[in-house]
Amino acid sequence: MKHAPALLALDQITKRFGDLVANQDISLSVSAGEVLAMLGENGAGKSTLMKIIYGLLRPDAGTIQMDGQVLDISSPRDAMRAGIGMVTQEFSLVETMTVAENVALSAVGWGRVDVKATKARVQEAMERIGVHIDPDRLVSSLSIGERQRVEIVKALFHDCRVLILDEPTAVLTPQDVRALFATVQRLREAGLGVLFVSHKLKEVAEISDRVVVLRRGELVAVRQTAAVNAQELAGLMMGVAAAPVDSAEIDAAIGLSSLAGGGPEVRRRPQPDDASVLDIAGLTVTRDGRDLVDRIDLTVRSGEVVGVAGISGNGQTELVEALCGTRAVRAGSVHVDGTDITHRPVIDRLSAGLGRLTEDRRGSCMAQLSVEQNLVLEDLPAFTRRGSLDAHAVREHARAMIEQFEIRADPTTLIGTLSGGNIQKVLLARALHRRPKVLVAAQPTRGLDIGTFAYVHRQVEAMCDAGAGVLLVSEDLDELRSLADRIVVMLRGAIVGELPVDQASNERLGALMTGQEVS
């Protein structure tokens, strides 16, 4: 494939944080009309590099060029002015305003806003890239995928010529991924350069022209997408030495398991007469008169993994919070191993046998407390002797957990300074060391590197073998398929369907998730 000369070029970018080298001599270029994919595990340095390009961090060395001109970028504003746009996983849209108003807002300078002219321009920009959203619709009525496309339109409004998409598919349904890819295709045809950051090989293979691979802060490979296979890329991402996990787990982590079929094979299948460890009956959570969780009935048996699928914002978060004790229940009941915990305080839930792993990892631990303090925070009485904390026992417990759960930290390290994967391991250790009867896990592997991803899955499977049950809430359908025995789908707070794992195809789940099919 031949491309026009480079639009955006990075030359020898280096960034260090203390002893850690986040980016080492990274040089790459994006041409007009090209989709360049950037692959890498979490912690490989992708985010740092994106932040440098977008002016959120300054490189220690190296230059960024647009059209051969060296840029001095020290804020997102500088980046936008130079023609660089970025769409992150967190959107910055005002929900109570319309699409057109939101786009106009991002371009407001001094003086009056010409609403009519702006709307026409918004419409024109959307047509150019094949996005069909009524500019008068309120953002609050848009789906996640639609909001993402509005963000892309916003970037185009700043005359951006290079668009960075940072893990754009992490929050999307399969249908929305298709729509996004169609949009990216139009952007390419319109002559934009697109930098597509991802750790999913399948998507990269589908959408990109070229692919660069980052590992441990270094650029380890540049390939033409057409001339490389998934296994080679996976190997490059993880490095030759670091692949002690089996290939099915790698496949699940990088998004290939839909090709492989999947489903748990080694684990013992739960039987219908196994005792139930989690009984949810008629559970309802209400806010401002709206049922966020709507009369949910669900049972998890001993040794069973029940998956909960759904587009984010359909009550999964509230369901998990109601189970974890951080949100009030209006009606219905929850029993853990026979104990009614519906309205019980958190401590009683934990002693009843509930283990918790929520999607808000940093909100589940005290960033400014140490690893050992966080490990005992939910079980203080067990570490108290004659009125004071038994510092020795706390330290020993932390050492044991660090060893057993392969946490890379000292007992006294502040947990807020750990990587996402290590924090998740601490939280997993805290939840599992009390041998819960049922584990409620929400997005347990989101954003984790492949090694930790596989580790979390192994732990979940091990606890099921030991007779515990798991309620697995995830937006990653591949993860659900590889772990769950059956999958229920949530839509607008209610369960709208249930599928055994072997019948849960992307298409059927997607149809249920969007309300196009009722089972």
Add this chain to the structure above:
Amino acid sequence: MALRSPHFVLRGQQPRWLSPVALVAAVLFTVVLTAIPIRLAGANPPAAFERYLLRPLTSQTGVFEVLLTATPLIFTGLAVAIAFRAGYWNIGAEGQFLAGAICVTWVGTTFTTLPAPVAITLGFVAGAVGGLAWATLPAWLKRRAGIDEVVTTLLLNPVALLVVQGLLNGPWRNSGTGFTDSDRLGASYDLPVLFSGSRAHLGLIVALGALVVAWWVLTRTPLGLKITSSGLSPKTAEFSGIRVRPLQFRVALVSGAVAGLGGASQVMGVQHQLTQGISNGYGYTGVIVATLGALSAVGVLLVALLLGDIAVGAQNASLVLQLPSQLGDVFGALLLLSVLAALSWRRYRLIWRQRS
């Protein structure tokens, strides 16, 4: 045309040396800034700083006076520190201090004939109860209705002062002199001095005792971990099974009680009667003490001693160098502002770049 202008850029990571350097820079900055009014008042800044900081420590009497001045600051600083630590922003130590002073005065002028050990114990209990009572309303409003305690505790301070003034202008007006001071407390309420010839009194021992208890609870017990957690992140604390609201309520009451102890200590140990100026802003200074002391017991002790040192030095400087004694307060306030500014600027890096 290279027009360059400064920009603040967020740091990715803070180097280890930064915090101490920032603190030292803040102190130096405070010294430089305070030198201006000292110079304007016609004194030589180095000589004035020598008076402020070093002179009080060169004589035994000076040291005793520093301890005496630091005593109420330890009480109020500790009161504020434990409340802040739990995430309860008690700005009402001033009012709680006064309420403690009122209660001990009532006890001390009503039961005048008790033997000293009983009288002193009763006096401290009365002070603690007074402070606790004064802290109850805002704490309860916070717990029940989530009403912001910063506003309620702050607004109750002038109310407490008005109650003191009302009492001293009405029923408690001094029966002997007719001045707006209360009668003297029974003699058995006088706190014994710690060293002959000094004015430092038993209140200092009570303050240090409270410090030790607070230090132990905060750093060594499950309760301390819960309090710290509630302050660091209430939401996460709730998630971990800590019931933040009831905990903050109890800590708020204890905080009020400690401030009230300070009032009792000041009445029984120094004035021996209730006066309008009994507090002298100790409750507000307590916020400075707690914040500069990083909300730790040890920090509170060190900062209270430092501010006591400066206050005594300021008295001395006003006599010898004809400097207004308020310059000591100026120094304390500027120190607080500079340290807070330095601590937040740690997160940024200054770069110079060309304007486009």
